[in-house]
Every structure is written in structure tokens, then in C-alpha cells.
């Protein structure tokens with residue numbers, strides 16, 4: 001592992017730092033620093049407008065989607081330059097949230113499977129934030145077991161007709177386009193009868209219903225399809241190859257490294273240094289110090305695991321399944337830390353309204369968001385399975401329905 005920048009990397013870092021220093025919305029810095037995890041709330045500006053303005057500014061200057069080819073709105077930068085950019089962008093990267101799924105997963109899938117004309121039409125506005133994309137994968141019967149999905153696509157002339165339901169679709173309510181995985185053949189094994197498309201989220205027959213979350217926000221949705229028509233020209237990959245296409249999407253999830261996983265540890269340390277508990281500052285209490293020491297060890301383990309992944313990227317390698325460790329440990333840690341911080345705050349800990357809660361309610365925000373972090377992009381249990389099978393080489397999970405035709409897999413409805 002080498003933590004030092006090469007001379008080229010150092011020059012790139014300097015250029016990025018200078019541009020960010022001269023162009024970032026400094027007036028939002030304090031609010032962004034105080035913002036907790038989850039959807040961004042700003043006092044004097046619509047967060048979406050702030051996000052779009054920052055993204056467009058970056059795109060106009062060649063700092064958007066750095067590792068994408070220039071003809072599709074990127075900079076043609078290396079993977080390590082992208083990581084360096086993420087480190088330098090720092091707190092302003094909180095403005096990138098609406099674009100994460102589109103740029104991180106849908107864009108690379110389009111890059112791999114769309115036609116040249118489609119790439120030139122759809123990728124530049126995705127890079128500049130002028131168009132937003134979402135990912136229509138999960139369903140009530142297809143989450144961890146994505147291949148169990150039931151949304152149907154049936155061929156009708158030059159179109160496909162879609163019927164079914166997706167759920168937990170982040171950002172569907174403000175997205176312009178989406179990638180969608182469907183079942184086109186229920187008579188073959190579940191992984192084999194799937195087909196991927198992209199579509200306009202304003203197509204007739206799409207109904208989007210927001211889901212209200214425990215933190216009061218509505219970041220994700222149910223999406224219903226009733227006879228929605230998609231031209232065959234918007235198919236990504238061959239008919240029946242949707243599982244392979246989805247692996248490209250999911251593999252790109254792993255590449256979202258560099259920004260690191262939020263654990264809440266620096267925020268907790270700061271709180272303990274200032275909080276008076278009645279017997280002096282929290283940091284002077286031996287029980288608090290012991291807890292902090294345990295989390296400090298885990299936080300530094302995560303930091304160096306992240307550096308290991310960055311070093312691999314720097315050598316031109318793909319980050320491996322060991323990247324699952326970051327989300328697994330970070331998500332759990334954030335939840336534990338938030339609970340501990342609220343205990344320390346005593347009665348004030350129950351106030352979650354950002355205007356009156358301590359520290360702008362950052363720990364309350366963490367507590368309410370962390371269960372979602374532990375589920376999205378692979379639950380804790382699924383990540384443990386990945387680490388067990390692909391990192392430690394332990395025997396694989398038992399998959400009894402793997403080779404059974406999808407329409408013969410017993411369901412409760414069929415009795």
C-alpha cells in the first residue's frame with residue numbers, strides 16, 4: 001500500500017483543489033458540514049436547485065463524471081484521479097446525492113449496452129445533472145433475491161408492454177429516465193428469463209407513489225406499470241440476458257469508493273469533547289473514553305481497508321468483494337454511534353427537529369437513516385454471505401431454486 005501521490009496525481013490534486021476553491025458554493029459550506037446523512041435540507045435554497053447548479057458548473061468545466069470519455073460528458077480521467085477528486089470535493093459532494101444512482105450505475109450500464117446514438121443523446125445530460133436517472137430493480141418479491149422479480153415485459157410488434165410493480169426506487173419522483181429489469185420468459189430458470197430496458201419516467205401508464213420514511217422524508221417510491229410501452233430499440237443487451245446486464249450495474253456500485261463510508265465517529269468525538277454531562281466533559285469519563293477507543297480502532301480499520309481498495313484502483317485493478325466490508329462495518333457503526341450520542345444528550349436526545357435538536361439533529365438523522373444504509377445495495381446478511389463466499393472461500397449459500405423454471409417455483413399464492 002502506498003499512501004503518497006505520484007507526481008502526476010499530486011498535480012491533478014492541486015488542479016482540482018484550485019478549481020474547487022475558486023468555484024464551489026462557499027455560501028453553503030457551513031450548512032453542508034452540519035447536514036446529517038439522508039436527503040439534504042437547506043434553509044435558503046432548494047437542495048435540488050443547489051445540486052443541479054453545482055453539477056452543471058462542474059460539467060461545463062470538465063469536472064463531472066471524471067472517468068467517463070469526454071464525448072459522453074466526462075473527462076477521460078483515470079480511476080485514481082476520480083478518487084482524488086472525491087477527496088478534494090469533500091463536503092460539497094453532499095450536493096451530488098440526486099445523481100449518484102444515475103451516474104454511478106445507470107450511466108455505466110448505458111455505456112456498456114446502449115447504441116452509439118443513444119449514448120451521445122443520454123449520457124452528457126446525465127453527467128451534467130440536467131437529466132436524472134433512477135434504478136427500477138427491487139420488487140416486493142425481488143430484493144436480495146433480485147432474480148425473483150415478477151414485473152412482466154411482453155413483446156407487441158416493435159414495442160414491449162410492461163406490467164407490474166417496483167418498490168424502494170430512490171428518486172423515481174424526480175427522475176427523467178430509468179433502467180428497468182423485467183421478466184420476459186417465466187418458463188426458464190429465474191436468472192435466465194430476464195431482460196433490461198431503459199425508459200422515460202414520464203411514459204403513459206407509470207404511477208409513482210412516494211413512501212414516507214421514519215425521518216419524515218420521502219426519498220424512495222413504489223412504481224406501478226400498467227401497459228407501459230417501451231420500444232425494442234431501448235432494450236439493453238439481448239432478450240434473456242438481463243441478469244448479465246444487471247451484474248454490470250451492480251458491479252459499478254462497488255466502484256463508488258473514495259468518498260469513504262460515513263461512520264459518525266468524527267462527529268461523536270467532537271460531541272464528546274464539548275458536551276458537559278454534569279460530571280464534567282463527556283470525553284473525561286472513562287466509560288465514554290473506552291467506547292470511543294473501540295470505535296477509533298474500527299474507524300481506522302475502515303480507513304485502511306478503504307486505502308487498500310484505492311491502491312488497487314491506482315494499480316488499475318477492479319475493487320473486489322472485500323469492498324463490502326466498508327458498508328457492513330460503517331453502517332452498523334453509524335447506528336451504534338448515533339444511539340450512544342443520543343444517550344449522552346439525555347432528554348435532549350429525543351428532539352429530532354433539526355431547528356431545535358442539539359447539533360442540528362445530526363445524530364438523530366444518523367439514527368433514523370442508518371437502518372436504510374444497512375439494507376440498500378445489499379443487506380448486512382447478504383454482504384456477510386459475499387465476504388464468506390468470495391473473500392474467505394467458505395461454502396456457498398444453498399440455492400434450491402436456481403435451476404427450476406421460474407413458473408414452477410412454489411409460491412404461497414399457489415398453495
Ligand SMILES: Cc1cc2nc3c(=O)[nH]c(=O)nc-3n(C[C@H](O)[C@H](O)[C@H](O)COP(=O)(O)OP(=O)(O)OC[C@H]3O[C@@H](n4cnc5c(N)ncnc54)[C@H](O)[C@@H]3O)c2cc1C
Pocket residue numbers: 101134135136137138139140142143144145167168169170171220371372373375376377378379380381382385397
Ligand atoms: C434507502 C434505500 C434505498 C433503496 N433504493 C433502491 C433503488 O433505487 N432501486 C432499487 O431497485 N432498490 C432500492 N432499494 C431496495 C434494496 O435494494 C432492497 O431493499 C434490498 O436489496 C433488500 O431487499 P428486500 O428489501 O426485498 O429485503 P429481503 O431480500 O426480503 O430481505 C429480508 C431479510 O432477509 C434477509 N435475507 C434475504 N436473503 C438472505 C440470505 N440469502 N441469507 C441470509 N439472509 C437473507 C435480509 O438480509 C433481510 O434481513 C433501496 C433500499 C433502501 C433501504
